[in-house]
Amino acid sequence: MIKLALFPGDGIGPEVSNEAVRILKFVFDVNRVSYEFEEELVGGASYDSYKKPITEKALKIAKESDAVLFGAVGGYKWESLPIELRPEKALLTLRYDLGLYANLRPAKVYDDLIDASPLKKDIVSGTDIMIVRELTGGIYFGQPRGIFDTGNGQKKGINTLAYTTEEIKRIAIVAFEIAKKRRKKVLSVDKANVLESTELWRETVAEVSKCYPGIELSNMYVDNCSMQLIRQPRSFDVIVTTNMFGDILSDEASMVAGSIGMLPSASLNGKKGMYEPIHGSAPDIVGQNKANPLATILSAAMMLRYSLDLDSLADKIEKAVENVIKKGFRTLDIYSSAPGTKASGTKEMGDAVITELKSIFK
Ligand code: NAD
Numbered sequence: 494m495i496k497l498a499l500f501p502g503d504g505i506g507p508e509v510s511n512e513a514v515r516i517l518k519f520v521f522d523v524n525r526v527s528y529e530f531e532e533e534l535v536g537g538a539s540y541d542s543y544k545k546p547i548t549e550k551a552l553k554i555a556k557e558s559d560a561v562l563f564g565a566v567g568g569y570k571w572e573s574l575p576i577e578l579r580p581e582k583a584l585l586t587l588r589y590d591l592g593l594y595a596n597l598r599p600a601k602v603y604d605d606l607i608d609a610s611p612l613k614k615d616i617v618s619g620t621d622i623m624i625v626r627e628l629t630g631g632i633y634f635g636q637p638r639g640i641f642d643t644g645n646g647q648k649k650g651i652n653t654l655a656y657t658t659e660e661i662k663r664i665a666i667v668a669f670e671i672a673k674k675r676r677k678k679v680l681s682v683d684k685a686n687v688l689e690s691t692e693l694w695r696e697t698v699a700e701v702s703k704c705y706p707g708i709e710l711s712n713m714y715v716d717n718c719s720m721q722l723i724r725q726p727r728s729f730d731v732i733v734t735t736n737m738f739g740d741i742l743s744d745e746a747s748m749v750a751g752s753i754g755m756l757p758s759a760s761l762n763g764k765k766g767m768y769e770p771i772h773g774s775a776p777d778i779v780g781q782n783k784a785n786p787l788a789t790i791l792s793a794a795m796m797l798r799y800s801l802d803l804d805s806l807a808d809k810i811e812k813a814v815e816n817v818i819k820k821g822f823r824t825l826d827i828y829s830s831a832p833g834t835k836a837s838g839t840k841e842m843g844d845a846v847i848t849e850l851k852s853i854f855k
Contacts, residue, residue, distance in 0.1 A: 495521075495528040495801060498558035500535040500551065500587075503580055504774025505784035505839075506564025512786035512843030513562060513793040519847055520797075520806045523854050531558065535587075536566025536580030536774075547583040552590055555767075560800035561587065562793060563769035568776045580774075588628060593760035593767055594660070595667040596626040596739065597795070600746035600756065602726075605818045609751030609827055612723065620726040622746050623675065625668040626739025628760060630660045631690075633736050654690045656735070661697040667761065668733035669705040674804075678709045678730035682718045682738055694735065715742070722746055747771060754785030754826040757792035759799055766800045768792040778825070782838035785824035787814055790846055813849035817842070 499514065501507035514530065521528045533539075533551040540546050546566070555561050566580035576582070587593070602610060602620040610617045635653030643649050665681070672679045681698040683691035695712055702710040713721070715738045721728065722742065726749045734742060747756050753772040760767045770788030778784055791814060798807035821833040822845045828836060837845065 495526060496558045497528060497530050497796075498551075498554045498561040499530045499532040500555075500561060500583075501532070501538075501564040502536040502566040502583075502774065503538055503568050504565055504776050504779045506536070506566065506774055508779070508782070508784050508839050509770060509786040509789040510562060510564040512839060512846075513789040515843055516790050516810060516846055516850070517562075517793050517797075519850060520810065520854075523850075524806060526803070535563070535583040537568050537571040539583065540571060540574070540578060540580065544578075546578060546580050547586050551583075552586070555587055555591060560765065560796045561591075561767040562789075562796060563587070563767055564789065565770065565772060565774040567774045568779075587767055588760060591760075591765060591767065592629065592762040593765075594627060594629040595664055595761040596624075596628040596743075597667075597671070597759040597761065597799070598624045598626065598743040598747070598756070598771065599758075599791075599795075600624065600726075600743075600750040602750050603755075603815065603818050606751055606755070606827055608829055608831075609755075610749060611751075612726075612749060616724075617726055617749055620729075620749060622722075622726065622729040622749075623671055623731045624739060624743045624746055625664065625671065625731060625733045626743055627656075627660065627664045627734070627736045628739075629736075630656055631736035654688060654735075654737075656690050656694055658693065658697050661694050662701055665698045665701040665733060668731050669701060669708050672708045672731040673705070676730040677707060678711070679705075680718070680729060680732050681710065681712050682715050682732055682734040682742065683712065684715050684738075685712070686714060691735065698733065718742060719745060722749060752785070752826045753788070754824060755787050755791070757788050757795055759792065759795045761799060764800050764802075766796065768796040768800075782840060783825050784839045785826050786839050786842050787817075787824075787846075790814060790843070809850060809853050810846070813846050813853055816849045817845045820845070
């Protein structure tokens with residue numbers, strides 16, 4: 494029995510996760526996979542009911558499940574709360590408590606959505622990148638940190654970039670394992686020319702690569718990588734990098750791919766994972782059946798692949814999404830006036846994916 498935690502959250506979170514759950518239930522039922530969802534409030538919704546962004550009960554559900562499907566959290570209503578009580582704290586607590594050290598963000602350009610990219614068609618066509626970002630170490634967590642008085646009327650802000658070989662090894666293994674199922678190329682991104690911690694990063698990734706003779710490893714400095722992502726995004730397969738470099742490069746890569754409503758993500762600790770769209774709670778369109786559910790549906794597909802070993806079901810959902818795009822279904826964020834375009838709401842998009850899946854499973 495597969496146990497899944499469902500945390501829809503705030504704003505459009507419940508609308509988009511509802512569609513992803515419909516799709517998961519459909520593929521599980523067709524394939525006679527037994528499952529159970531346990532749902533709980535998180536974020537602002539949790540604050541409104543329990544006065545905290547995430548409860549012990551929600552954390553227990555997450556820990557006892559095989560994987561977590563997360564919608565989005567946040568909204569105007571909770572913006573003035575102290576930082577510890579803000580909806581976004583739910584996400585950070587889950588990442589920390591579940592030890593989710595590997596963040597996977599695919600950036601894939603669909604040929605039929607190529608106009609959504611701000612770059613020229615011939616540059617972005619065929620782009621399919623997987624960014625593997627280290628998520629629980631590096632400069633966002635290193636000690637010492639803080640703002641200190643220097644004693645001479647000045648202040649000093651300090652953050653520490655530190656990585657152990659073990660932290661580097663485990664994220665490198667994730668990247669090489671993913672590359673095995675893709676085009677068999679790993680690019681490690683660092684700043685080894687000036688930062689010792691990333692010199693160790695480079696050495697350790699090279700050491701791990703010896704266990705993966707079928708995978709081609711190359712290295713690039715982060716400044717060059719940020720240029721090459723715009724210049725020749727198609728040349729990348731799997732990128733593995735530190736927490737801060739991954740934070741920045743994955744946002745850059747998501748813009749290469751176009752709409753925020755299309756991009757899924759996974760955060761992993763071994764097989765255990767949390768899956769969520771990269772977008773937020775979009776308070777400006779909540780309750781209007783306007784949100785694009787495809788990023789969350791694609792996050793559910795990642796869940797099948799990375800936590801549940803159901804790769805063939807993940808492939809089928811991804812194929813169904815591709816077909817739906819090909820057939821012209823478009824929510825507002827990816828709408829264009831091209832001939833054949835079918836303006837669709839959140840629910841209609843979910844229906845279209847299920848219709849495609851029905852014909853794929855026939
Ligand atoms: P956002 O991603 O919610 O929205 C940015 C823009 O993209 C908005 O115009 C929105 O309508 C649009 N958009 C987002 N998702 C869409 C979708 N699926 N379909 C169609 N359009 C979509 O970012 P924001 O406006 O900066 O933040 C809103 C709230 O979400 C804030 O409270 C923020 O803290 C929170 N947030 C949460 C997460 C998360 O839960 N992981 C991530 C980012 C922001």
